Amino acid sequence: VVDSSQVANLEKWCDAGMELGNHTYSHLDLHTTSVDLFKQDIIRGEIISKRLTSVRFFRYPYLHTGLTCETKTSVEEFLREHGLLIAPVTIQSEEYMFAQAHDQAMLNGDSETMRRIATAYIPYMEKMFEYFERLSIEVFGRDISQVLLLHASALNADHFLDLELMMRERGY
Helix, strand or coil: CCCHHHHHHHHHHHHCCCCCCECCCCCCCCCCCCHHHHHHHHHHCCCCHHHHCCCCEECCHHHCCCCCHHHHHHHHHHHHHCCCEECCCCECCCHHHHHHHHHHHHHCCCHHHHHHHHHHHHHHHHHHHHHHHHHHHHHHCCCCCCCECCCCCHHHHHHHHHHHHHHHHCCC
16 A cells, blocks of 8 residues: 555655665565565565656665675676666664654653753764774775765754764764
8 A cells, every 4th residue: 555645755855856766665674585575575665766756776674785695696686687776875873763762752742852862862973973984994994985874754854953063073
């Protein structure tokens, strides 16, 4: 069943000049799903988005690319055949857990908990930036361009300016 409000959100995203990608239909974990089922879910993930715009990028749910080289290679070949590029991520965090707690506090009308979550959120994200910047130097011997995985959430909508300020202070 297609949720028309979700489709409306995607339309707004496209109207704002943003690009949609494929993230599978049901957020299957390739570490616990057969390759064939995963590929079917990728195709199903484009049913709506391809009606709205062209889709170039794919991001693995949980950033899981498979437990074996054979699985990873099979899915990568499938993505190439379907004209999809893997969306890179170099900075990931568990920011969605902050967002879930923030959403629950908002539902409960608990503004104090919302404030405490927001107060802890930006320092947490800064630690994630520090970790992945340091890791890039260890792996590549230099700073690299970073790509942040960030979920659409009320927390990020309410505190994006704080997050942006932190990133600008870090040179982004």
